[in-house]
Amino acid sequence: MDRTQLLLGLAFALFSLGFVGVMIRRNALVMLMFMELMLNGVILSLVTFAERSATLSGAVLVFPVFVVAAAEIAIAIPIVLLVARRRRTLDVGAWSELKG
């Protein structure tokens, strides 16, 4: 099996696993972690393609993606904490009024 095929399959599997997790888990922090898993799958495919086509710029692009992920978590967690403190639970089922 070709190395690129293996890594792309792994990236797809990680993305799909993260997708299942976001849809079926109830805990808001766990859902955030599954989003990180999806992002990790996407980064893996980016690195795979960059390595296969020998383009340094593709590998450099990973750095801003990491920084955006860190910024996303830095904002998402305070929001989750605030809602959790108000509702006394992390269960997203109890946050149904956020539907608007």
Added chain:
Amino acid sequence: MSGPELLLWFFAAASIAGGLLMLVARHPMRVALALISTMISLAGIYALLGVHVIAVFQVLIYVGAVMVFMVYVIMLLDLRDPSFLERFGRHIVPAVVLAAALAAALAAAAGSGRIMTAEELAMYHGPAGTSFAVQPFSAEFLQRYWLHFELTSVLLLAAVVAAIAVVRTGRRRDG
């Protein structure tokens, strides 16, 4: 099978196993630890591909910053929250069906393509002998992409200000 190839398979299997563990683990802390093991396996894969800087970024930024923050929050939250006792929400069947459809679509898209031959690949290739070792990577990064590097610091500053603003407004409303 050669040594590096064997290691690649090992890390791939370990990251998939970590993802599956995340799905079935009940407590958020176990989910976080499974995610950390997945990320470290991915860092191993990046190191095997020779992209050492990305492997270091993965461990430093993801495991060292993002996941430590996440673990810290899980330990800090003591809500006596029973939400993790029930692992799955109500929509588990449609969610799994939808995710299976997504995985099938991805696999079909991957299968309909074909692996480029060496001559075709050479047309799209970067300059011959491109190396992802630390020195050429860093030179390219800080010489050609220094502006983007600096812009990420602006983004991080904006994120810090936004996080403080979010916490402030919440505190004010709670009185």
